[in-house]
Amino acid sequence: MQELSQSKIVCPQCAGENDIPPDGRFLECTFCGSAIYIDKSKVVNRFVIASNFSEEQAEGNLRRWMAGNFQVKDLDKNSVISAKYFYYFPLWYFKASDRGADKIYLQPATSTSVSEIKNVQIPAGSMKPFSKKEFNPAQFVNPDVLYDNARNWLEQTGVTRESVAESSLVHIPFYQFYYAFGGKQYTAMVEASSGMVYANLWPAKSEIPFRMLFGLSIATFLIVSVLSFVIGFAVGGRGYNPLLLGEIVKIFGYGAASVPLVIIAYFVAKKV
Ligand SMILES: [Zn+2]
Incomplete structure (x- = not known):
């Protein structure tokens, strides 16, 4: 864990000393250009997973998911999409070594009703350092779950503190869809790097x-x-x-x- 002096933070990438910005938790290292996130207890590198799906393609994936066998009949035809948003969702990324093999664990870095999000697969080599030139900061959801809280959750699932070798903040692109079906509102998310659909609640088959x-x-x-x-x-x-x-x-x-x-x-x- 990084020792923070009053006004300086040490870059986790190059160990350069940077001034803490007065206005926020995000910073670009003045020495190596790394994107850094400053938490109360931790300084980490900040990464982004690139989006590979357009809004139309993401909606196509959602419609195919709705038409699937596990869903209510004609969900794809009878649901009306009322709103859609694109954003980068923040996740705490932990790399732990389990008997020599690396394992990745994710914890949401902000509250979400879609708990499936922590099952997102991050392909190796797909994490890019955040830069303002490449990404639009307005599309990024700010993290509000502290590093220590995420770490505690992880510990509850049996991953010890000592085994965590690497921690970062990773932003994953999502299209979030709101849709109405049978007089009720539902939400589903399409992960925009793989196209996978995530939802916790959807219209149930009637019993x-x-x-x-x-x-x-x-x-x-x-x-x-x-x-x-x-x-x-x-x-x-x-x-x-x-x-x-x-x-x-x-x-x-x-x-x-x-x-x-x-x-x-x-x-x-x-x-x-
Ligand atoms: Zn640096």
Whole structure:
């Protein structure tokens, strides 16, 4: 960890001493040009992952995700996108060595409802140092989760402090979409370097038709059982055991009743 003197900070890249800017936490090293982020407890390099997707391409990925089998039928056709934003989301990046192999861990550096974000894959060699010439600072979300807090979360998942060899602040490009479906608002994010879709909440397949089908099955089998014994007793008078006859009729009755139920279940699953 860096020792901070009153007004100087040491560049993590070249060890050059820089003045702390009065107005903020972001700084460009005057010696080597590295982008630096200053936290209360830590000075780190600041990196950016480049965006590879246009807004149209990102929306195309979202529509394909909506059309997927796990989503509500016609989600892609019936949802209306109400807003879309592009921004670089800040993540704490920790490189830890686990028995000689490097492992990357990410923690959101600002609050988000989409917790899946920490599962983003950062391709090796894709981290570029931030520069004002190359990127528009207005598109960057400022971090508000401190390094120590992110580190504590990491520790709770079993990654020890000693094993962390490298820490940085990484900004990852996202398109965030807001969409309405069935009178409710949802949000989904498309990671703009890989095109992956991230969402925590989306319109769920309705359970009501499945519950109705379950009720229908119980009622059907109950009726078949009663009818079987009615038949058993009606026929049983002529020398047959009425209970045994009822059981035999029931086996055939269950078999016959399950055919339409299976067909209904198939169509319910397809329609919902
Ligand atoms: Zn430097």
